[in-house]
Amino acid sequence: MSGDTPDPSAKNGHWRRVWVRLGLGGGLPSGASSFSAAHTRLQQYLAFSKAVGQVMEHTDQESILLESLCTLAVECTPVSLAWVCRVEPDNSMQTLAEAGDTAYLDSFAERRSGLPADHGPLFRVWQTQRPLFNEPFSEGPLRKAWQQNARPYQLRSMAVLPIHRDHQPWALLVLYDRDKRGFPQDCQVVLEGIARRVSEALEDWVGILRERVEREHQLLLGTALQAAEEGVVLTDADRRILYVNASFSRMTGYTLAEISRFGLHHLQGPRTDPRTLTEIDEALCGQGFFNGRLLNYRRDGQTFWNHLSIIPIYQRTGAISHYVGIQRDVTAEWLVREQLEYEACHDRLTGLGNRRALMDQVAVTLPRVQRGHGALAICMIDLDHFKPINDLYGHEAGDHVLRVVGRRLHAALRRSDYVARLGGDEFVLLIEGFNHFEELELILVKIEVTVNEPIHLQSGAVVGVRLSMGLCLYPSDYAGDFETLLRYADQALYQSKANKRQRTRYWELFVMEEASGEAISKGSAIHTQIDRSDADESG
Structure with a gap:
């Protein structure tokens, strides 16, 4: 600031705090001197205007500007009370800044709720957006009420100036003076200039604030995006x-x-x-x-x-x-989803398909066999000598045997065949694409030889299992759905296990004797089934 700026030594406590907040030292520059009677009122208001301008050069904070505006008005001019207020939609007045004899505002606030809002000078300026100066307190009952309220503070004149922000009415600058003619014409011009400059500063700050908020939002958005897990x-x-x-x-x-x-x-x-x-x-x-x-x-x-x-x-x-x-x-x-789907269709112990997977495979295999007029063998397998291994060496050894058997069954089959484990030591085979008994028999012999190989346990012991199998052929004259075929294969398996000591092969074929309708197992009947399929195909 220049040396023309006044230094209100008599009442500079509040202003000194504002000056410190602006970072401009503990008070006004040393060139300023206390006001004397020689200074005219106009010179005081000009000094006030210059001080406000310098405040605006050093801050862009609304609260500091308004606080400084009120404090400088009291410190630099004869004004006893300076007040910046905003009229709310309910006609109440919100104080934004104040300085001087603020006790009057307290008493005024207690009485204003009962006063007609359309007659007060504050509301008149708020509605018309035109400044008002030297409003007499004694005209009309409302003025007399205010005059009585202001008498202890010796307030005799007032100036009310509108302040704009964002091109809208925003606040009022209200000044009170003890002189009846405290705001002569030349001082009014200065005050209007101050109000206009404050409004322009607030307008600029709105744009700056918007840019700052936008930058902050962009920074916040960028930070959020950078921190996002996606x-x-x-x-x-x-x-x-x-x-x-x-x-x-x-x-x-x-x-x-x-x-x-x-x-x-x-x-x-x-x-x-x-x-x-x-x-x-x-x-x-x-x-x-x-x-x-x-x-x-x-x-x-x-x-x-x-x-x-x-x-x-x-x-x-x-x-x-x-x-x-x-x-x-x-x-x-x-x-996890794939694992769940896998576990839903596969046996956890052996990794082979379970009953659900078997039924899905049948839904594909049966139509394929029907279209190709081929043959399908449904084989039920049960392991002989498995229970003693489980009892003698424990369940871990039994699980190991089941895993080995599962791998061997899968290895003995062709790519077009399928193996599933139903539970325990029961397995099901689907064998398709054979035309003669000898071809199927070769597959069954290969399965037996592969599974009957010795199995080495982790304990070092060597064990072995044998197979019992029941077969049912498709197509057949006595069953058309898979569940029936599987049940008949299971009956053939029962016959195979029952004749374990007398049988010459580990498998039995289920057939239905046409004359009696009784189920019998005959190994030689496979020729009849296959030959019948060939005859149907050629006929």
Whole structure:
């Protein structure tokens, strides 16, 4: 500040605190001197105006400006009370800043609720947005009430000036003076200039505040996006990458510069489903939304399941200006889901299909056999000598034997055949694609030889098991559905185990004797079944 700025030594306590908040020292510059009677009222208001201008040069905070405005008015001019207030929608007045004889405001606040709002000078200025000066207190009953209330404070005149912000009425600057003509014409001009400059400063600060808030919001948004667990990608309407957050880089291994150079298609690989990529293109060319899952590749070549949501951003014209892609690594969830699906269809001990998987396989196999006019053998297997192993060596040894048998059965079959474990030591085989008994018998012999190999336990002991099997052929004249065929195979297995000491082979074939309708097991009957199928096919 220049040396013309006054130094109100007599009442500078409040102003000194404001000056310190502005970082301008403990008081006004040393060149200022106390006001004397020689100074005219106009010079005081000019000094007031200059001091307000210098405050505005050193701060852009609304509260400091208003506080300084009131304090400088009291310190620099004959004004006894300075007050900045705002009229609320309910006609109440909210104090924004004050200085001087503020006790009058307390008494005024107690009485104002009973006064007509449309007659008061404050409300008149608020409504008309025109300044008012030297309003007499003695005209009308309302003025007389105010005069009585102001008498202890010797307040005889007032000035009320509107202050604007954001091009709207915002507040009132109210000054009280002990002189009846405390605001002559030249001082009014200065005060109007001060109110106008304060309004202009507030207008500028609104823009600055908006820019600051916008920057803060952008910073906050950027921080939130960077901290988000999901990967975020922003592209323009032509799908050029503009932004990726840190989670995207951690998820994929690519930086913004790298993925911008390569393009998002670089995340795709040989195992990425092309149908999903087509769905994405069709969605973006249509409504713009996509929500789905696809297999992506990281920078190091590892795959991960990506749940991708693409959201378009529209301009006011309705055209798409940008796309936001939100990516979430759902590999762990997908693996858990696959594991659950696997366990639902597979035996946990051997890894073979369970009953549910067997029925799913039958739903595919039977129609295929029917279309090809082929033959299908349903085989029920039970292990002989398994219980003694379980009892002698324990359940862990029994589980090991079951796993070995499961692997051997799978290895002995052809790719077109199928093996499942129903539970315990029971297994089911589906053998198809044979034309003669000798061909099926070779498969059955291979199964027996493979399974009968010695099994080495972890304890070092060597054990062995044997097979008992019941077969039922499809197509047959006595059963058409799989459950019946499986039941008949189980009956043949029972006959095989019952004749264990007398049998010449480990399997028995279920047939229904046409004359009596009784079920019998005859190994030679397989020729009849296959020959009958061939005759039906040739006929």
